[in-house]
Amino acid sequence: MTNPLFYAKIILFGEYGMIENSQGLVVPYSFYKGTLKFSELASEFEKKSNHHLQKYADFLATLNLPGNFKLNIDAFKKDIEEGLFFDSNIPQGYGVGSSGALVAAIFEKYSSEKLSPDTISKDNLKKLKAIFGEMESYFHGKSSGMDPLICYMNLPILIENKENLDKVAIPDHASEGKGAVFLIDSGITGETGPMIQIFFEKMKTEGFRKTMKEEFIRYNNACIEAFLKKDMNPFFKNLKKLSVWAYDHFKPMIPESIYNIWKKGIDSNAYYLKLCGSGGGGYILGFTKDYEKAEKMLSGFQKEVIYRF
Incomplete structure (x- = not known):
């Protein structure tokens, strides 16, 4: 079975403002992506990624996720021992969600409850955002959970305010457009x-x-x-x-x-x-x-x- 790809994200509008309850519009960006894979860990990149996952798994083991969601940390740690790494071309420190894609990939693979982005309710979106905020706090100290949510959903999301967000359609891409x-x-x-x-x-x-x-x-x-x-x-x-x-x-x-x-x-x-x-x-x-x-x-x-x- 091929592991799903998780795309980068771009905040079109709302950076910093979302902290102060402004609206935000965030879209997936498929040029950059990442997926969990197994390997012999021959390359330096793979070794480093596997080592980071070990440390991250220890952190996740300390979390109590809100709602009914549970992560199978034992399965995650076992896979790490067997050569799991995150194969990603998403640049770090570029504002396009490198840690968000990793969090989304881990949640998708090890969460006890499976959700379909197409049919997810507005209420579950809010719960997921809270869970992702906890999981991503390892990378940023404090996280809104928005990046992993976008990477997980792979759909444009309109943040209405701190409490509410929903899936949204953006105007069609016009490949011949001047703008x-x-x-x-x-x-x-x-x-x-x-x-x-x-x-x-x-x-x-x-x-x-x-x-x-x-x-x-x-x-x-x-x-x-x-x-x-x-x-x-x-x-x-x-x-x-x-x-x-x-x-x-x-x-x-x-x-x-x-x-x-x-x-x-x-x-x-x-x-x-x-x-x-x-x-x-x-x-x-x-x-x-x-x-x-x-x-x-x-x-x-x-x-x-x-x-x-």
Whole structure:
């Protein structure tokens, strides 16, 4: 039996805002994926992965998962002894859910209860998110559980607020479309922990809390609403505001290599950039009505188109 593949994820909207109850829109990204496999552990990568799984299994053994879910840790540990490793091309520290895919793969294989993403209820989605938050806390200290949930479901998810989330349909990908959502490689890896620390420090000041609530969350939610309706004029209008806001308030999270092109996009209106995940490195998200034009302006940077419209 082939083990299922678990894809990476991309937070299109809602990074940091979801901590403060904004909406979020997260989609799977099939270019990167991972799966659990057995091998003789001949390569360094396989050995390292197997060793990490051993340590992770010890951590999972200490958890009491909420609800009726149980993980068969004994079977997991036995498989690790027999050469289990996580075969993944998902880059770490790039904001695309490397630990999320691993958590989803382990849950799928060792959970006592099997769920079908197509028929899962809204209530079970909430339970799963809580379970995944516990399981992923090993990697980030604190986790919302959102990354593993997206990787597990392999469907776009709309986070309505801290309590509610649901499956959602995004507009069809138009392979011939001029417009695009794309990733830019900043060339350095980012670490989630320190970036979230910076955010919480900023949240201690009243001015930042106020602008977060009154501006960031408003623009963010308006972008999601317009994107889902494929209403591109209000979408780009709010996206520009969001990009300007991030440039002013999320400076520490924007990799230095990206400062100038971020500003260039705002000034020229040729494209707009935003963080992909917590920032600090990894990927940056770009949106443009004319990808050919944006691509020329961003020559020298490695880019990947993830969606056309």
